[in-house]
Amino acid sequence: MRVIILSWEFPPRVVGKLAEYINALSTQLVKNKVETYVVTYHDFLTGTVEEASGVKTVRVANPVRTHIGVLTWDLTLNQEVERAAANIYYQANKQIDLINVYEWHFIPAAVTLKNALNVPFVYSVESLEDHRSPNSNTPYNMSIKSIEWLGFYEAARVSVKSDWMRDEIVRIYNVPKEKVKVVSPSTPSWIKDVLELYNSVAGGLDSE
Amino acid sequence: MKNELSVMMFSWEFPPRVIGGISPHVYFLSKSLAKNGVKVHVVTCDFPGAPAHEVIDGVNVYRIDSYKNPAPDFATWVYLMNLNMQREAAAIVNKLGGKIDVFHAHDWLVATAGIGLKHVFRKPLLVTMHSTEIGRRDGLHTDTEKMIHETEAWLTYEAWKVICCSDYMVSHVKWAFGLPEDKLVMIPNGVNTHVYESSEKEACESFRTKFALPEEKFVLYVGRLVYEKGIHVLINAVPKVLEKVNAKFIIIGSGYMKEQLLNIVRSMRLEHKVLFMGFVDDETLLKLQKCADVSVVPSLFEPFGIVALEAMAAKSPVVVSDTGGLSEIVDHDTTGFKAYPNNPDSLAWGITKILLDENYRNYIRENAYRKVQEKYDWEKIAQQTKAIYKAVLGEYSKSFWA
Numbered sequence: 001m002r003v004i005i006l007s008w009e010f011p012p013r014v015v016g017k018l019a020e021y022i023n024a025l026s027t028q029l030v031k032n033k034v035e036t037y038v039v040t041y042h043d044f045l046t047g048t049v050e051e052a053s054g055v056k057t058v059r060v061a062n063p064v065r066t067h068i069g070v071l072t073w074d075l076t077l078n079q080e081v082e083r084a085a086a087n088i089y090y091q092a093n094k095q096i097d098l099i100n101v102y103e104w105h106f107i108p109a110a111v112t113l114k115n116a117l118n119v120p121f122v123y124s125v126e127s128l129e130d131h132r133s134p135n136s137n138t139p140y141n142m143s144i145k146s147i148e149w150l151g152f153y154e155a156a157r158v159s160v161k162s163d164w165m166r167d168e169i170v171r172i173y174n175v176p177k178e179k180v181k182v183v184s185p186s187t188p189s190w191i192k193d194v195l196e197l198y199n200s201v202a203g204g205l206d207s208e
Numbered sequence: 209m210k211n212e213l214s215v216m217m218f219s220w221e222f223p224p225r226v227i228g229g230i231s232p233h234v235y236f237l238s239k240s241l242a243k244n245g246v247k248v249h250v251v252t253c254d255f256p257g258a259p260a261h262e263v264i265d266g267v268n269v270y271r272i273d274s275y276k277n278p279a280p281d282f283a284t285w286v287y288l289m290n291l292n293m294q295r296e297a298a299a300i301v302n303k304l305g306g307k308i309d310v311f312h313a314h315d316w317l318v319a320t321a322g323i324g325l326k327h328v329f330r331k332p333l334l335v336t337m338h339s340t341e342i343g344r345r346d347g348l349h350t351d352t353e354k355m356i357h358e359t360e361a362w363l364t365y366e367a368w369k370v371i372c373c374s375d376y377m378v379s380h381v382k383w384a385f386g387l388p389e390d391k392l393v394m395i396p397n398g399v400n401t402h403v404y405e406s407s408e409k410e411a412c413e414s415f416r417t418k419f420a421l422p423e424e425k426f427v428l429y430v431g432r433l434v435y436e437k438g439i440h441v442l443i444n445a446v447p448k449v450l451e452k453v454n455a456k457f458i459i460i461g462s463g464y465m466k467e468q469l470l471n472i473v474r475s476m477r478l479e480h481k482v483l484f485m486g487f488v489d490d491e492t493l494l495k496l497q498k499c500a501d502v503s504v505v506p507s508l509f510e511p512f513g514i515v516a517l518e519a520m521a522a523k524s525p526v527v528v529s530d531t532g533g534l535s536e537i538v539d540h541d542t543t544g545f546k547a548y549p550n551n552p553d554s555l556a557w558g559i560t561k562i563l564l565d566e567n568y569r570n571y572i573r574e575n576a577y578r579k580v581q582e583k584y585d586w587e588k589i590a591q592q593t594k595a596i597y598k599a600v601l602g603e604y605s606k607s608f609w610a
Binding site: 108140147 | 276277278279280281283284287288290291294295296298299301302320323324325327328329330351352354355358359362365
């Protein structure tokens with residue numbers, strides 16, 4: 001199996017808890033014979049590297065340096081994420097089983113790649129805009145929520161780390177409960193659950 | 209045709225959505241390309257009442273949901289619109305079995321959609337730069353302006369070829385983004401001469417009585433009443449022209465300088481000679497252009513100068529200021545009169561000369577019309593554009609993407 005993970009943080013760029021988690025996940029995937037690529041953001045450590053763990057990382061920077069907000073920064077960076085992911089796709093003879101996108105930032109790229117190249121994606125949710133900015137309905141917050149919504153709509157499966165988060169997604173976004181899988185890193189079956197989820201998506205649910 | 213060349217164009221405006229000049233440009237270019245055997249798909253923003261998909265004279269037009277995401281400001285809306293444009297265009301190309309040969313973007317407003325799809329499908333991207341942020345704003349003063357400028361730079365970087373509509377814009381774009389010479393191509397903007405052929409010339413006699421006395425010559429200005437269009441230069445030239453010729457000045461368009469200009473006209477006691485008409489409908493404008501004895505384009509800054517071309521197509525002799533794109537459209541004493549920019553005496557000289565010398569007037573009129581047909585005809589522009597597509601595909605076929 002060949003998987004591309006899209007995450008806006010990955011060591012050495014650590015913003016929150018996500019960087020370490022992606023590091024652990026990708027390392028475990030390689031150990032379980034999944035060819036794993038991580039496409040991530042870095043301002044200057046750009047390029048492709050094979051990590052000691054066997055994970056292949058591609059770091060991209062934003063060609064547009066001046067921004068008026070997180071949204072414009074994010075929406076321009078996505079083209080570079082697409083470029084990196086497309087390069088992996090073509091070098092692998094178009095054999096990518098799935099994309100796993102973490103958080104909302106790279107959902108635009110995942111959505112384009114799915115629509116263009118028929119590569120399905122799993123949307124993994126760490127947190128929601130509704131929880132990060134409670135009761136905020138500014139165009140800025142609504143815009144991020146609309147990108148989250150697009151992710152839920154286009155994803156083959158959604159993965160979360162707790163039952164609570166699954167229920168929140170069902171409550172806020174009306175996502176069918178069956179579409180959301182709870183994969184908790186604190187259980188012994190964690191990586192087995194991840195692989196099971198990937199296997200259910202690989203090859204494309206939509207084409208069934 | 210079997211090996212039909214196919215292009216997908218991105219434009220944020222396409223009729224009936226008309227905001228500026230890109231909309232008619234893409235409309236005529238795509239139709240003329242289709243006539244020349246190119247399979248054209250235009251992906252554009254939606255518009256109330258316009259269908260999501262239609263075929264216009266062989267052109268496939270797709271209108272995407274462009275207000276799907278709430279946006280805090282215009283620039284962010286542009287990038288969010290591009291997200292949706294990219295998503296829908298990706299699905300269209302996928303449905304066509306990837307059978308698109310080139311992507312063609314118009315301005316930064318569709319930059320990220322074009323760039324993303326280029327890489328995802330590995331097809332060459334071309335861009336037409338109709339204008340630049342640094343030119344529009346005369347410098348980069350805010351973060352938004354800098355961001356747009358950098359997006360434009362990125363788009364020209366990613367493009368295989370950058371098309372500009374005048375030599376002036378070629379040198380401007382080359383300077384603004386530091387592009388190599390061989391990346392730039394000049395293909396002029398076009399004018400639809402057929403529109404002017406359709407209405408009869410005889411109607412002028414009765415039509416002009418609405419605006420001018422029979423003994424008055426008829427001078428036309430079409431443009432916004434703003435500083436860069438140099439309308440104040442024309443107003444200052446009015447008494448100088450009237451010393452020699454009896455004429456009526458018809459001013460079409462509106463802008464922030466209107467009151468100021470009216471005051472100047474009043475102080476000169478020439479209200480009966482200068483008529484401010486604001487906006488007029490397309491048919492009236494067409495007739496005015498056809499019936500004018502002279503059309504004046506006194507701009508101080510002009511990237512292209514479509515108004516001069518329209519006048520030439522309407523067989524109205526033109527007096528323009530020698531600047532920007534106008535310098536290229538008009539050859540002095542051959543296809544028009546070129547006045548010194550920002551110089552009412554020079555402008556008055558040109559207007560007077562055309563109005564008094566009938567031979568000169570007719571000579572210029574005929575030459576100008578011929579030039580429009582030879583150089584600014586959509587048919588020719590489509591052929592040039594198709595040739596660029598083919599040249600790019602030739603280079604592309606030798607690349608590892610092919």
